Amino acid sequence: MADQTGAGPAVAEETTAAAAARRWGPMRVVAALAIIAVLLVFPYLLPSGFWVDMAVQVLIWGALASAWNLSAGYAGGLSLGHAAFLGVGAYTSTLLFLELDISPWLGMFAGAGVAGLLGLVLGAITLRLRGPFFVLATLAFGFVVHILAVNLRDLTRGAAGLVIPFDGGWENMLFASLEAYWYVGLGLVAVVVGITLWLERSRFGYYLTAIRENEDAARSVGVKVVRWKIVAAALSAALTAVAGTVYAQFVQYIDPDSTTEFELSVQIALIAIVGGMGTAFGPLLGAVVIIPLGEVLRAELGGGPSLMVYGALLVTIVLAAPRGALPWLQQLVRAARRRREVSA
């Protein structure tokens, strides 16, 4: 239904954006600097630790959704099994830390490597699948990883989970102050969104966009569809795992349910969708809206009713604005600007 805003306006968007950049160049730099400054002091502007906690969660979920978006939003790989990569990242770095005393900063890369490899393999074997078949394959993969996390008890301690003993210090990515996690989360988001932006502007990104818009057409003009889809899947998995490590260090306790459950995969995708799939900042916007909203609804309405509202909202949003909030807001802004330009 809302799909008539296809490729055409997207091109128009590019040119208006480019024109705006030329016109607003210096102001943009100032605005960017101001935003960075606010982000750096942001946790100290919040009334209490509770809000800082929520802000850190927004960043972690924003990073997870952005990582999901790399594959789903840009290469059409709508995954419902991404919690598996979150779990792989969390468990890899945590086990390395607990068993071999390897810093999570290094464990993070190990986790990313393992998840990237898994993403590569999964991407390779599912690349022929389209539509719901791909969704179901990723869903099954997520369940397999969850069942393994529960049952490989010698490795993961099963449902008992792993407690990360608090031994504060930056080398262990364990901090007494919440604010420190804000900066870790900020760095994480900067990396994921940065990669997304680079991707959007690179040839890789154009290939992916071409694949998402029309896979057959892309193939026919010589885009190596398969290769790029797999690369996107692996990159997405690896970055999700990195966020998993940060999550583990933040909560300092992981268990199969809180790192690999199906509901988490849904939540990751949902945030990206609400914010805007296939846009660099959409998933982040989604996290800014969804995470506090979830908390508030739960506090105000209690469990069942709040999730009812959550479900109803989800249905409404995907029906009414399937491209998500960001493209829709951009459209509003563009329309307003056009109106102003016309009247001027």
Next chain:
Amino acid sequence: MNKTSRLLVLVLLLAAFAVLVAACEVDEDEAADPEDPEEEPDDPEEEPEDPDDQVRIGAMFPQTGDLAFEATEALEGVETAVEMYNEDGGLDGTPVDFVDADAPDPEAGTSAVRQLVEEDEVDVIVGTYASAIASAAVPAAQRLDTPYLETTAFAASITEGPENVLRTTISSSDLGAYSVEFIETGLADELGESPEDMNVAMVYTDDEFGTSIADAALEAMEDSPAELVVEESYDAGTISDFSSTLLQIDEEDTDVVIHVSQISDGILFWRQAQELDIDIPAAVGAGGGYGQTDFAEPLGDAADGIFNIVPPTPGSIDTEALTDDAQELLARYEDTLEEQGYDQGVYTDWGFMGTWVFLNEILPNAESTSIDDLMEAAQQVDVAPEDSITGFGFEFAGPDHETPGQNLRAEPVVQQWQDVDLQVVFPEEFAVADYLNVPLPDWEERDEIEEPDEDDE
């Protein structure tokens, strides 16, 4: 169509934003009251010390999600304890303040701790029912220098490390070990077998509750003369067929099954045992589903004789044996529950009694609500089993004990389902009923709900 639906989304988003802003404002107002006598490491501004001010208790339980059912019972017990304590005048004439937070998973658990400590400025947290959530929340509370009262979660690890926790209920390692001990001593006798000849099957859910008890029981089995013949774990949320497990149990000539389960899987297990005509001489549950009426009622007579090993509750002991004070407390507690419209489940009882002891025996004797002062006051607690409505006493392990803060008197008892009622049958000094159905009668000999099974081909 398109326009209207987009408008709808906009309205919804705006509404959400408005709720959010409103919530922030409310919270800021609350945060303006200076009342927390403790130092908050993250807060640059010193809160004025005010030890005379109200003590605030924050309860955190999973009130949403899979675990909500029994956890809500526990929360209602905690709430009732605070209410009755305040009816009695509270702490030196000042009522104790009470807030609660929802903690459906470990991440939400750590957030709830922060919310309770930093937003609601509570002095003590009471939890948690779910061990996985406690495993994340107790260390999180310790990092914020906040004492934690665990009334209902069993996992051994909770009192094997953190220094800020008092646990009024039993640890899973004791529960698992006790199950095996009962099989060797009480049950073997009753079955007329020597422990060496006993074949034990261990069937348990793969969640935190099941594995923590099973691990302890499996460890105890290693030193036991009885033999472990079947070990099977499963996902309580997805199991739809127990026949493969039951057939193994049958093949191995099992004498007793230790089954740690939720409710629906527990029912399915027994219905399928009956259908497959697999006779199991004895079965021992360890709380969870086996302690619930919702488990026994649908099974009816088929549940008669199934054991359940847990800390005692007023429903299972001879309350006449309690002291007059304890009986009076019990009556008042039950009245209050009824006034509130709360059900009285076993977790309600444990949540209530743990909190009641904390409020009456620890809090008034502590200099302040700091971890050290509360732990010190807890050392003085000496509640005999007959002084407690649950029938187990209270005495807390000191800081040098291997499980500091653990209630050393939270001894389990063996209960048996008899006519949809749990009765204590072992150890003898607490028993209120004789053993029934040991061994469990063969299915063919049971008459109730019996099958027209003889119309074989």
Next chain:
Amino acid sequence: MDLALQIIASGLLTGGIYALLAVGLTLIFGVLRVVNFAHGEFMMLGMYGAFWMWALWDIDPYLSVFAVVPAIFGLGLLTDRLIIKRTIGAPEVTVVFATLGLSILLQNAALTVFSADTRSVTTGYTGTALSFGEVRVSIPMLISFVVAIGLALALWAFLSRTRFGKAIQATAQNRDAAALMGINVQRVYMMTYAIAVAGAGAMGAIAAPVFSVYPRVGLSFVITAFVIVVLGGLGSVLGAVIAALLVGLVQSVVGFLVGAAWAEIAYFVLFIAVLVLRPQGLFGRRGAEVYQGA
């Protein structure tokens, strides 16, 4: 030998229960091209319907089917009108997340209204079984099995024999051509969805004497049903029935030989393998898997 027979019998019985759920799912999948994540919730509602009629008025679940089916059918019509209809031809993300959202909505509506309590139906035939030699066959499971397979076959006959059934099949094969032939595609979609979810409701009611009901009970069943749908081949009713029995067997055999936890892994791995190696499913027509998205 008897043991092997017993394991096979138990596996087939469980598989039979999955069959009816999977048949409806495959129908929606095949005709509307919608992955109906909310399918398990309609089964859950059917179970609650049967439970309450039993608890309040002592009505046997096998009788309450006749009330549950029309009720869930009506709910299906309503759902189609409000949600499913609007996802037809929409981007895939809309289709997937609209039904996921519906699933969350229904599950939590049940939680709010019925609470998280586990509720069970006990009838005169609960726990009863027939003996065939050494092999025991649970009576309630057998009844569920017979009803489920019977309904699934009736559905198959309806699709291949009746005019409207043929219209449904034509729409499944090519929506545009069907519309050109004068088939009211919207109506076909609506009826298909309502019939399929009514099937899930029927399964819930007939499974009530076997399984306890709680708000989340649908999730595990629907995930298994997805596995079955893919194994059986998209849109293939008979394939779904056979695949359901197969999954029941795998569960039972692997459960006995290796352990309950590994039975699930076994069928998920089988599922991924089939998806990759033979995406049209074990019994599906080749080409049916080519997804005609937005």
